[in-house]
Amino acid sequence: MARQPIDQFVEGISAEKRASVYLGTKVTHEKRDKLLHDHYADPDALRRLAGEIKQHVVENLDTYLPKVEAKLQSNGVKVHWASTAEEACAAVHGIMKARGATKLVKAKTMVSEEIGLADYLEHRGIEALETDLGEFIVQIDHDHPSHIVRPIIHKSRKEIATSFEREGLGAYNDDPETITRRARAFLRKKFLQADVGLTGANFVSVESGRLVIVTNEGNSRFSLAATKCHIALVGIEKLVPRDRDLGLFLNLLARSATAQQLTVYTEFISGPKAAAQPDGPEEMHVIFVDNRRTEVLASECREILRCIRCGACLNVCPVYRQVSGHAYRSVYPGPVGAVLSPLLEGDKFADKADLPKASSLCGACNEVCPVNIPIPDLLLRLRNKGKREHAPLAEAGSPPMGAWALMASSPAAWKTALVAGKLMNVLPKTWIPIPAMKAWTDTRTLPEWRGGEFRKWLRQRPRKADGTKGSPQSHTP
Amino acid sequence: MASDRQLPRADRRVMLMATCLCDAFYADAARATVEVLEHLGCTVEFPEGQTCCGQPAFNGGDWDASRQVVRHAVKTFAGDLPVIVPSGSCAAMLTHGTALEFEKEADLGEVRQLGRRTWELADFIVNGLGVKTWPGRYEGRIAFHRSCHCRGSETVPAALALLSSIAGASVAPFGESDQCCGFGGTFSVSFPHISSAMGTLKLEHIRASAPDVLVSVDMSCLMHMAGLAEKAGQPIRTQHVAQVLRDALRNGNLL
Ligand code: SF4
Numbered sequence: 001m002a003r004q005p006i007d008q009f010v011e012g013i014s015a016e017k018r019a020s021v022y023l024g025t026k027v028t029h030e031k032r033d034k035l036l037h038d039h040y041a042d043p044d045a046l047r048r049l050a051g052e053i054k055q056h057v058v059e060n061l062d063t064y065l066p067k068v069e070a071k072l073q074s075n076g077v078k079v080h081w082a083s084t085a086e087e088a089c090a091a092v093h094g095i096m097k098a099r100g101a102t103k104l105v106k107a108k109t110m111v112s113e114e115i116g117l118a119d120y121l122e123h124r125g126i127e128a129l130e131t132d133l134g135e136f137i138v139q140i141d142h143d144h145p146s147h148i149v150r151p152i153i154h155k156s157r158k159e160i161a162t163s164f165e166r167e168g169l170g171a172y173n174d175d176p177e178t179i180t181r182r183a184r185a186f187l188r189k190k191f192l193q194a195d196v197g198l199t200g201a202n203f204v205s206v207e208s209g210r211l212v213i214v215t216n217e218g219n220s221r222f223s224l225a226a227t228k229c230h231i232a233l234v235g236i237e238k239l240v241p242r243d244r245d246l247g248l249f250l251n252l253l254a255r256s257a258t259a260q261q262l263t264v265y266t267e268f269i270s271g272p273k274a275a276a277q278p279d280g281p282e283e284m285h286v287i288f289v290d291n292r293r294t295e296v297l298a299s300e301c302r303e304i305l306r307c308i309r310c311g312a313c314l315n316v317c318p319v320y321r322q323v324s325g326h327a328y329r330s331v332y333p334g335p336v337g338a339v340l341s342p343l344l345e346g347d348k349f350a351d352k353a354d355l356p357k358a359s360s361l362c363g364a365c366n367e368v369c370p371v372n373i374p375i376p377d378l379l380l381r382l383r384n385k386g387k388r389e390h391a392p393l394a395e396a397g398s399p400p401m402g403a404w405a406l407m408a409s410s411p412a413a414w415k416t417a418l419v420a421g422k423l424m425n426v427l428p429k430t431w432i433p434i435p436a437m438k439a440w441t442d443t444r445t446l447p448e449w450r451g452g453e454f455r456k457w458l459r460q461r462p463r464k465a466d467g468t469k470g471s472p473q474s475h476t477p
Numbered sequence: 478m479a480s481d482r483q484l485p486r487a488d489r490r491v492m493l494m495a496t497c498l499c500d501a502f503y504a505d506a507a508r509a510t511v512e513v514l515e516h517l518g519c520t521v522e523f524p525e526g527q528t529c530c531g532q533p534a535f536n537g538g539d540w541d542a543s544r545q546v547v548r549h550a551v552k553t554f555a556g557d558l559p560v561i562v563p564s565g566s567c568a569a570m571l572t573h574g575t576a577l578e579f580e581k582e583a584d585l586g587e588v589r590q591l592g593r594r595t596w597e598l599a600d601f602i603v604n605g606l607g608v609k610t611w612p613g614r615y616e617g618r619i620a621f622h623r624s625c626h627c628r629g630s631e632t633v634p635a636a637l638a639l640l641s642s643i644a645g646a647s648v649a650p651f652g653e654s655d656q657c658c659g660f661g662g663t664f665s666v667s668f669p670h671i672s673s674a675m676g677t678l679k680l681e682h683i684r685a686s687a688p689d690v691l692v693s694v695d696m697s698c699l700m701h702m703a704g705l706a707e708k709a710g711q712p713i714r715t716q717h718v719a720q721v722l723r724d725a726l727r728n729g730n731l732l
Contacts (some may be wrong), residue, residue, distance in 0.1 A: 003668075004668065006668065006671070008672050011670060107493065189592050318659065318675045319671055322674050322675065357664070357667065357668075360662075361626075361662070361664070362628075362657035363626070364628075364656070364657065380538070381577070382538075384539075384540045384578075387537070387538040395665065396667075397666070401543070404542065405539075405541075408497075408545075409546055418500055424557065439666040439667075440666050441708075443709050444676075444701065444708050446705070447703070448502070450502055450503070450504045451500065454504035455523075457504065457508055458511065
């Protein structure tokens, strides 16, 4: 039977890499869990509340988006709307062209990965430099992030040291502090030369129009302090209704993402620099990016739009821990990616219809998600969608269950098969599919067939005299 | 789990859904379930027409096929008796999964009615019948695998309370007990490499706590782990929770 692409991918990952991804994710997950329970009597109640707030936002985007646009404008921010990736990239390029700008420094933002911004700008002669250390390393290696919070979780420091040497950033040295220091020295110059600072936003408060940006390296703050123009790329789902909601979300995000009480830098930005401020961007743009989010909103999986990109579901996921991010062939890997990435493909859903199947449906992702997204339910819905639409990747490895369904709704056939052991011939095709029997028995033994034994015992055992102690009764409705 | 679920009747009549896995492979787990329930004064009815809960097709995305089987279960288990299932996974299918795949179906109400009276065995004993400790005797260190489909349900605390209350028994904690064993139905064969790696890791954690027996409320997880362990030449002893409870009764001459 056709083995799934992700299962094949995993064989190509070295044991060392697997071990380091496993350890990195496990440690963060366990710290996160401890921190939440140390600090809160009922973290689950907080997750549920945060989930309800975001669900409310997602279902009321039509009223919140115009409101936040008005607020941002009154704060002196220019607001742009991009319905596609192309439009979002063009908007950034347009702003830069208008300023005659050629150099951009970038803080970490997943939306920019999603729309392929760096490539777009480079093709147009604009330097778009990543300033988050992890993203910087990904960039010099022409690689892709393999985790939404820790982009280089798949890289060893030896590999990083080699890359630095290749890029002329000093002789080989794999001491993390040296690596950081070198990157810092290099980036510092770039910050000062850049015309434009580009960031994402973790949250935008509709009430005040404040953008909230969290980082641990301060690179976002530096991007904004050193440049004259700030562009923020923001997915349309990033809103929270009020400033006071941020307390809940920031506490959950820092703990869920990096097991911190609070990220090291938390910026609240409500507009371009005021006259009284000595530094900061004179010009500020917010580009709201749709890129199929409204399609997701209209789908049966809209809950995924609550996501605050914390990565906790990746860290806990036993499949992600084995395969790491690149196996998902998408910007968003792991459980969130298994839902979001196929949806963001739009009419090319079929290309990624295997992702929702890369899960044992264990539900650990839902249990850690700070906005309580029912990820397993959404995976199931997408499996169903894949089947309904006959996507080859969805059908591979799980053939139609018609024969099984017929059998399992016909008691006589079922019982005959049970006793005759023929159920093996029906069950296997579906639940232990025959072509897949080898896939099972390569690594596991099968238990002994005991079809019908229980029913026989139930029929034949002596009845008890007292009646109350459950003489078994069979009935056929 | 569902707060609107239906409590057992005073006469303690129940229906047993043995599960297709016990029907085909694990006869003794189903038998132990009957013996345990009868020990508690239940009258156990076994609708002969039963087959499967519909989960294989549901998880595979083939919801038409799954609904056909669920409708059969609804017919087979008609009435108002509690339906007891020696599986957290099948119970979750009937209490939660069916609600998802019948969302837009006209017979959602009937399907939910079955869901409201469906109980996983340990949950039923503790929260349905109010039995919080278990009599008899069972010598051994138990590694309890918290099967994933019990997340968010009352099953795990219930099973742990029962197991740890048995004279002679102790529940041995092990690392990463919230992680999946890697079974996942068809996942185990369409992603055999990942599935086996997950199971192997789980077994390492379990072995490190040196248990006498690995216990779960789900035979499916046990089938996967026992199969892996045996194939690797390091077999482990596994028992369904019902078998432990039944053996405790036997050892205490209560059966
Ligand atoms: S789905 Fe939930 S856990 Fe996963 S990244 Fe998004 S917010 Fe975090």
